[in-house]
Amino acid sequence: MIKVERTKCPSELTEDIKQALTQEYKTSKKNVWNVDYIKNALLEMSNNKCIFCECKLGEESKYIEVEHFYPKSLYPDEVIEWTNLLPICKRCNVKKLDHDTKKEPIINPTVNDPKNHLRMINYRFVGKDQIGKDTVSILALNDSKRLILPRATIGNEIAELLEDLSDLVNEYSQKENLSRKEINKITGKLENLLDSCQCYSEYSATCAYALFGDDNYYLVKEFFISKGLWDPNLQNLEKTAIVNWLEGTVEKVQ
Numbered sequence: 001m002i003k004v005e006r007t008k009c010p011s012e013l014t015e016d017i018k019q020a021l022t023q024e025y026k027t028s029k030k031n032v033w034n035v036d037y038i039k040n041a042l043l044e045m046s047n048n049k050c051i052f053c054e055c056k057l058g059e060e061s062k063y064i065e066v067e068h069f070y071p072k073s074l075y076p077d078e079v080i081e082w083t084n085l086l087p088i089c090k091r092c093n094v095k096k097l098d099h100d101t102k103k104e105p106i107i108n109p110t111v112n113d114p115k116n117h118l119r120m121i122n123y124r125f126v127g128k129d130q131i132g133k134d135t136v137s138i139l140a141l142n143d144s145k146r147l148i149l150p151r152a153t154i155g156n157e158i159a160e161l162l163e164d165l166s167d168l169v170n171e172y173s174q175k176e177n178l179s180r181k182e183i184n185k186i187t188g189k190l191e192n193l194l195d196s197c198q199c200y201s202e203y204s205a206t207c208a209y210a211l212f213g214d215d216n217y218y219l220v221k222e223f224f225i226s227k228g229l230w231d232p233n234l235q236n237l238e239k240t241a242i243v244n245w246l247e248g249t250v251e252k253v254q
């Protein structure tokens with residue numbers, strides 16, 4: 001789970017339309033939110049991911065479901081309120097159902113930064129406070145088959161890629177000068193690793209946990225700095241990746 005910036009309300013959803021649709025929902029219970037301009041705007045906001053578990057939507061039959069953060073059954077006036085709508089997967093929707101988030105709050109990633117409430121240990125989310133704990137239990141974020149397994153698989157892939165890169169860097173550290181081909185090879189590998197932690201990548205919080213929690217990353221980074229290869233592009237990629245790490249920024253990566 002990562003912090004997501006709430007985008008602007010779609011222009012189609014005017015005050016008049018909102019009022020009409022809210023009324024329609026109250027009388028007919030119709031799925032008034034189930035329109036393309038809302039679903040597309042929500043998908044764009046989250047980079048086509050479930051706002052909670054970060055699985056990619058639209059793949060492997062994981063279609064977007066429009067989530068009402070404050071449940072529509074309890075708060076019908078907010079049924080079409082843009083700030084109450086979130087893109088989520090079926091699994092998370094089934095878990096959350098009509099849980100009353102006003103009485104027992106959970107993390108809303110467009111409002112709260114998950115790193116203030118959650119950390120990751122062994123690919124499991126652990127609540128740092130009550131909101132974090134409630135988020136983990138209500139959304140069953142440590143569902144082993146559907147969530148822990150993909151997280152561990154992706155984390156292991158990152159550890160292996162990082163180990164390969166670290167071996168290569170060790171080998172290159174014996175050389176006085178690196179060829180352009182060698183520089184491009186290690187830079188490309190590091191860029192790919194940092195790319196997996198960006199907000200648009202699936203399970204970016206998990207990737208950031210695997211990358212920034214691994215000592216090899218800091219050895220590799222040190223090598224890049226010592227060779228004058230830690231360029232603005234890499235610096236920027238690290239900056240936009242590290243915000244998705246639940247541990248946040250620590251001294252050694254500044």
Ligand SMILES: [Zn+2]
Nearest residue numbers: 050053089092
């Ligand atoms: Zn989900």
